[in-house]
Amino acid sequence: MPSNTVTQLNYTASTRKSRFVLSRLHSLAGLLPLGIFMVEHLLSNALAIFGAERYNEHIAMLQAIPFLPLFEITLIAIPLLFHAIYGIYLSFISKPNANVYKYQRNIYFMLQRVTGIITLIFVIYHVWSFRLGPLLSGTEVSHSLVSEHLANPFIFVFYITGVISAIFHFSNGITTGLITWGITAGPASQRVARKICTGVFVILAGMAVVSLFSFL
Amino acid sequence: MTATTVDKLVQLKVRRKDSTTGESYWEEFSVPFRTNMNVISALMEIQKNPVNAKGEKVRSVAWEYNCLEEVCGACSMRINGKVRQACSTLVDRLEQPITLEPMDTFPVEKDLVVDRSRMFNALQKIKGWVPIDGTYGLGSGPLISADHQQEAYKYSTCMTCGCCLEACPNVNSGSPFIGPQAMGQVKYFNMHPTGSLQKNERLEVVIGEEGIANCGSSQNCVQVCPKGIPLTTAIAELNRDGNRYALWSWLKK
Structure with missing residues (x-):
């Protein structure tokens, strides 16, 4: 944990820009490949609400995408690993103080870090149980496999927590991403963006929770 | 001034440090309340009579101030946990004991004085x-x-x-x-x-x-x-x- 006291700045302007580039890539990775993939994934899983058949058909369709592993690695795995590793680094160099400064944005700043860590733990487990695990053991991923998995109440609660954390992290990430990309500059536009993102959170979280219950 | 306001005391709890390398410690003070008193005037009371709550004579509390009207930026400190200007913080709007701490994002020189x-x-x-x-x-x-x-x-x-x-x-x-x-x-x-x-x-x-x-x-x-x-x-x-x-x-x- 860093201490609160900073060291003196030297009077030479720094010329290294790697931190800036990494921070922009971190934002971009979270919004575009990961954000779009997560929304697609949540929509795919919502098909379970319409029954096992629709769900299994859709899985078969997704698995029929040509060069699927290539897309999975370049558009999901690499951005995800980068976003996670840089995100962990960012959480470790910040010193959250929401216990003293109880402003909404400051609480969300802390939650963004907490939900990021929860999401990472959840995603590792989730990828292992439904992608890498079945791939190695040759098990077919289907509605029944997911149902069996979610029948365990601990796993179910873990899934609810993980999915809601991921959606929170994404929705709040859009509001801060709009600032990182210099779009919402003033407090009024930032307020509107926050309201829209709250709406995104409510819709996606509601859909995800209903989808999870439909597996039971 | 009525007798009741003279009798009212302000409890202060200051996080002090004797030198840049010294250890921080807390010291409590109680100073007489005056109407419209701000944190600076409470600290001035300690300066007038540097006696802590236990009745011991101690080194007076060091802090910085210049303008007393929130334009110079010298008297920033953490008051009841939150950072603000001591000059524009009125004592009767604060919960007591009032805790005063230096902004320890900056190197602390002495008591509430920091190097900005x-x-x-x-x-x-x-x-x-x-x-x-x-x-x-x-x-x-x-x-x-x-x-x-x-x-x-x-x-x-x-x-x-x-x-x-x-x-x-x-x-x-x-x-x-x-x-x-x-x-x-x-x-x-x-x-x-x-x-x-x-x-x-x-x-x-x-x-x-x-x-x-x-x-x-x-x-x-x-x-x-x-x-x-x-x-x-x-x-x-x-x-x-x-x-x-x-x-x-x-x-x-």
Whole structure:
């Protein structure tokens, strides 16, 4: 944990820009490949609400995408690993103080870090149980496999927590991403963006929770 | 003054430090209350009679102040946990005992006195001035519209008090962040028509190691700023300018 006291700045302007580039890539990775993939994934899983058949058909369709592993690695795995590793680094160099400064944005700043860590733990487990695990053991991923998995109440609660954390992290990430990309500059536009993102959170979280219950 | 107000006491709890290398310790004081008393006048009471709550005579509490009207930025300290100016904090609006702590984002010199030179170094780094000196007369500068002046005025009120750095979760020993104050001043000098001659040099700092990449959008800076400077607006605008500058200067390479 860093201490609160900073060291003196030297009077030479720094010329290294790697931190800036990494921070922009971190934002971009979270919004575009990961954000779009997560929304697609949540929509795919919502098909379970319409029954096992629709769900299994859709899985078969997704698995029929040509060069699927290539897309999975370049558009999901690499951005995800980068976003996670840089995100962990960012959480470790910040010193959250929401216990003293109880402003909404400051609480969300802390939650963004907490939900990021929860999401990472959840995603590792989730990828292992439904992608890498079945791939190695040759098990077919289907509605029944997911149902069996979610029948365990601990796993179910873990899934609810993980999915809601991921959606929170994404929705709040859009509001801060709009600032990182210099779009919402003033407090009024930032307020509107926050309201829209709250709406995104409510819709996606509601859909995800209903989808999870439909597996039971 | 009525007898009741004279009898009322103000309880203060100060986190003290005898020297830069010394250990911090808490000391309690009680001083007589006066109507409209602010934290500075409470500290002045300790100065008049440096006796702690146990009745022991102690070294008087050290703190900094100049203007007493929230324009100099010297008396920033953490009052009941939150950073603010001691001069504009009225005692009767605070919960007691009133805890006073130094802004320990900065090196603590003695008691409540901190070394804020980091922020002045930051102003040198970002070239926080409008270049008007030359070997010949540069003539009068361009006119500035009233709207532009109004917008710039807000940033000109920055008094380098350090509240934004103290409240920022990303200004700490583990992070190289130069802090929101410097970002606000980059915006201020870059929007000045003559100041903008050094726009890119300032943006180099913005996109550098200590720059804007370290901002985590907790937005505490704008909440605690005693002058109400729109620091988060400056940061968002510098994100836009910095992104453009970084991209175009790379594409032109």
